[in-house]
Amino acid sequence: LQTRMQSLQPDPKAQYRSVYEALKKIVLTEGFWRPLRGINVTMLGAGPAHAMYFACYEKMKKSLSDTLQHGGNSHLANGVAGSVATLLHDAVMNPAEVVKQRMQMFNSPYKSVLACIRTVQKTEGFGAFYRSYTTQLTMNVPFQAIHFITYEFMQEQINPHREYNPRSHIVSGAIAGAVAAAATTPLDVCKTLLNTQENTALSSVNISGHLSGMVNAFKTVYQLGGISGYFRGVQARVIYQMPSTAIAWSVYEFFKYFLTKHKLEKRT
Numbered sequence: 001l002q003t004r005m006q007s008l009q010p011d012p013k014a015q016y017r018s019v020y021e022a023l024k025k026i027v028l029t030e031g032f033w034r035p036l037r038g039i040n041v042t043m044l045g046a047g048p049a050h051a052m053y054f055a056c057y058e059k060m061k062k063s064l065s066d067t068l069q070h071g072g073n074s075h076l077a078n079g080v081a082g083s084v085a086t087l088l089h090d091a092v093m094n095p096a097e098v099v100k101q102r103m104q105m106f107n108s109p110y111k112s113v114l115a116c117i118r119t120v121q122k123t124e125g126f127g128a129f130y131r132s133y134t135t136q137l138t139m140n141v142p143f144q145a146i147h148f149i150t151y152e153f154m155q156e157q158i159n160p161h162r163e164y165n166p167r168s169h170i171v172s173g174a175i176a177g178a179v180a181a182a183a184t185t186p187l188d189v190c191k192t193l194l195n196t197q198e199n200t201a202l203s204s205v206n207i208s209g210h211l212s213g214m215v216n217a218f219k220t221v222y223q224l225g226g227i228s229g230y231f232r233g234v235q236a237r238v239i240y241q242m243p244s245t246a247i248a249w250s251v252y253e254f255f256k257y258f259l260t261k262h263k264l265e266k267r268t
Contacts, residue, residue, distance in 0.1 A: 049092040054252055056085040057148070073156065075149050082148035083141045090136050095129035097136070101195045124210065132194035135214040139187030143180045150176035151249060164257035169250045177245025181237045186230035188237060190217035 064077035099116050120128050154172035159165050193201070194217050197210055205223045221229045 046093070046096075049089045050248070052092070053085045053089040056088055057081050060084055073152060075152065078148045078152045079145040082144040086137065086140045086144045090133065090140055094133045094136050098129050098132070098195050101192060128210075131210070131212055132191050135187065135191045135194055135217060138214055139184050139191055142187075143184040146183055147176045147180040147245065150179050151245075164253060166250055166254070169253040170246045173249030174242045174246040176249075177241035178238050180245075181241035182234060185234040185237055186218075186221075187214075189221055189230055189232055190214055192233075193217050193221060 058081075060081035061077055064080055065072060065074045068074040068077050098120070099113055102116055102120070103113070151172050154175055155162060155168065158171065159168035194211060194214075201224055202211055202220070205220060207220065211217060211220060225232065
């Protein structure tokens with residue numbers, strides 16, 4: 001839904017006024033499973049990407065907090081640790097995101113994930129899978145910095161003793177995801193344009209060939225939609241991120257609690 005709603009020059013059959021209308025229209029005209037197209041490639045990359053992401057975050061957060069605030073909770077440490085963890089996460093997830101978004105576009109020519117990978121590799125080269133990597137990082141570094149700082153701040157407010165409390169992890173995760181998602185929507189719109197290379201949109205502003213680079217993407221989005229163009233799909237993005245970050249943090253905190261408890265029991 002987010003990919004479709006961020007389309008800058010959509011086909012008349014793929015113009016949606018709201019998230020609900022988009023979902024309803026896609027299901028009725030393209031089938032029940034159409035909104036989930038390309039999700040298998042995302043799931044494949046998500047496991048190793050998130051493992052590296054949280055492992056790097058915990059290690060860096062602890063080391064930096066010890067240095068900056070002698071073991072206390074440092075917002076700067078949380079932000080920096082989240083930003084560095086993002087570099088590893090996105091190196092795995094960027095190619096998966098390119099494939100997923102191309103498969104989710106209206107009238108996508110790709111019949112399967114493998115067909116999409118082969119075609120993109122053959123016609124645009126390996127670099128196409130990382131064309132939006134710098135833009136992805138430019139978006140995800142501030143996103144994750146805001147995300148982790150907000151999560152840790154919310155935990156300080158509603159779970160000051162940092163005990164295992166599922167409700168506090170879900171609420172903190174959801175709020176952190178919503179705040180970070182809304183703040184970084186303009187960068188996400190640019191990333192979608194770079195990933196999908198919308199032919200209709202690019203030709204309407206006389207761009208031939210492939211659009212590359214965040215600066216070019218920013219200019220093109222403004223030419224096509226003005227200031228409001230930068231906030232296309234903000235509602236879908238916030239709705240998507242809230243449960244996503246709430247689930248990620250609650251699952252992570254559960255396993256952290258479970259493994260720590262198991263380790264302590266083994267010692268005693």
